[in-house]
Amino acid sequence: MAAITFDAVQKTFGGNIGVVALERVDLAIADKEFVAIVGPSGCGKTTCLRLVAGFEFPSAGSVNVDGRRVSGPGPDRAVVFQQFALFPWKTVFANIALGLRNKGVGKDERDKRVAQAIALMNLQGYESAFPHQLSGGMQQRVAIARAYVLDPDVLLMDEPFGALDAQTRTEMQEELVRIARLNPRTVLFITHAVEEAVYLADRVAIMTRRPGRIKEVIDIRSVRMAEKWDRHELIEDVMDLESFIHWRTHIWRSLREEKSGQDR
Amino acid sequence: MSGVPAQRLTRLDAMAYGTVGVILFFGIWSLLSLSGAVPKQFLPTPYDVASRFVQLLSTPFAGATLQQHLASSFMRFAYGFLLGAAVGIPLGLLMGWFRVLDEIVSPVFDALRFIAPIAWVPFAALWFGTGIGGPILIIFAGAFPPCLINTYRGARFVSRPLIEAAQMLGTGNLRIILEVLLPASTASIIAGLRISAGLGWQSLIGAELIVASTGVGFMMVQAQLNMSTATVMSVMVAIGLVGLLIDVALRWIEAAVRQRGFA
């Protein structure tokens, strides 16, 4: 599959008198690695995702996927948006199928793969429903299914659970872990919820406030393996563990430093 | 590539394209006229229209100069428009507050709404002859509905907590209407006024085409009967300009009110 690299990436918005969103970002994400970026509001973490997605282009440096420079959006880097971005006029099935139709996948193969994605995200029975008939959590499931069905090299998730209520959010986090273990691929996950990042990711990158830089990268995977977090099924049990709390607090403190700098 | 539309044009580029568009427009027009592809009688050149326009400012046509005709038209418009607002806004507020009033007036309003304002011309002529009452009725028919609808919508959909807070403080009905509903609906009311002005101005022109002895509508009819295309077009330009000025004035009021924090 693919690796993502940010090479001395700089991003300024608005020309000469513009805002420097990213000062300098260097980050390498290995194939099939789940990396979360956390940071204070406006630090540029979403911009990082959009650079990989191809919705924006760096002002300096380069963003590469699988060795090649990103030149625009495409189904190889599937995006899950915070606002779901489902097409309200299409049914659940049609929403998920669109990407495959664009790829030229034949009807039978398409129906099969969409059915698989629907089963994966527990959406059985809702194929003919329209997005507005579904709850937020279900809509996001459709969005994830839509991304997964493309079998993308890279999965880009931009605060995907930000618009959901706390309970649904927890459910979705558990779902995501389940799918990620079943079907691992390279994931770039943006969030401002530290616990979510520590729970889900292999590594967590902490960004400074604007103009953004990567301040610190924490290897959670080794901790998770060593402390056997996966032994526990429920999120609340994992979040009770000392090792979890330790790293969560570490990241909180790091972010707090950034925040207080901001309030000056 | 993000959002709509895909490209972003610089200010300069946009102006360049715009200028090209305008030049093309006047260019093709002039060409059609000068080449004789369309007889001069039917399509005078832009220059002809412009000079006729200037001429009409000093030379009377159909009884008065362009400004004088415009003045009569505008007076009628002003009366009708203000009447429409004076009736529409208070009624809209009351209907927004007193459900019963809404239920009584709405069906009647809905029935009359579909009658194009201009369709009132025959009755207006019958009742008012060529007096000023006729055009005012027509303008009112055009200006009243948007005022009413927009005010009503603004008042009905004022956020509940605001009303509940006022009621909790023991505010009487009249006070609530004046001091809660009215300020809260200001944006909607002004939007309604802008639409009203547009419809009212247009209804006036329509009315003057049919029953009038002065005014720009009348002027155009006379010009048409005289086959004076340049005059017709000059008057059209004048009408457009005045309509634009009215809209700009209302937009200015809208912005001023918004600044004061009502909306």
Place this chain on the structure above:
Amino acid sequence: MSRRFVIGLTTIVALAALWYVATIPLALISPGRFPSPVDVWISFRQVAFAGYANGLLYQHVLHSLKLVVFGFLVAAGTGVPLGLLMGWSRRAEALINPVFLLIRPIPPLAWIPLAILWLGIGDAAKIMVIWFAAFVPSVINSFTGVRTIEPSIIEAAHMLGTPRYRFITEVLIPASAPMIFTGLRLSLQASWTTLVAAELVGALYGLGRILNVAQQDIYPGMIFVGMACVAVLGWATTRLLAEFETFSLPWIQMAREY
């Protein structure tokens, strides 16, 4: 039966009764000013069965209807694509907008004398004026429809690798559809207003013609019939459009419009 419906019905019935009483037994309103219900009925029967202003009612109705529908369709057929184009392409917008802004302030009815000068008092002039009137709201609303599409929808479509043709038909148009329909509603309204005005100024057939002749004949009953027909047809075509909208946009929960 909801309370609103009951009160509404009562009001209408009360007004109708008032109308009858004021014009016939009490004769408060002179028949030369406003018709009584009986006058209206007589006029209706006349135009429907015997004919008035060179035709039977259904002929006049058909004639007006044909013009409105044709003018509306042409205006929508040209206005919507143009609006969509201007919304999507900043270049197109920059090119066309200034000219559009120059023409726009001129009220559609003000085009009537020019139309008559160019095309006479036949159907062509009417269509031209209707086109001008109905064209503008279609363009503006389609334009706004495109500009107000949620950016993430566009991005999602690109991310999914949607090719251009499919993008236009399956993303751009459905996303702009609600606003396109708002424009169509306004266009239809404008079409009726303009047609009636144009027919009042000069026509051989149509509802406006009925109104015109009735005015000259000082025939209030017929004026009333003409106005009522205009209202009914306006309402009916608007309902038809609304039904078409509901049919085309099954995914929208229609907010009750006042």
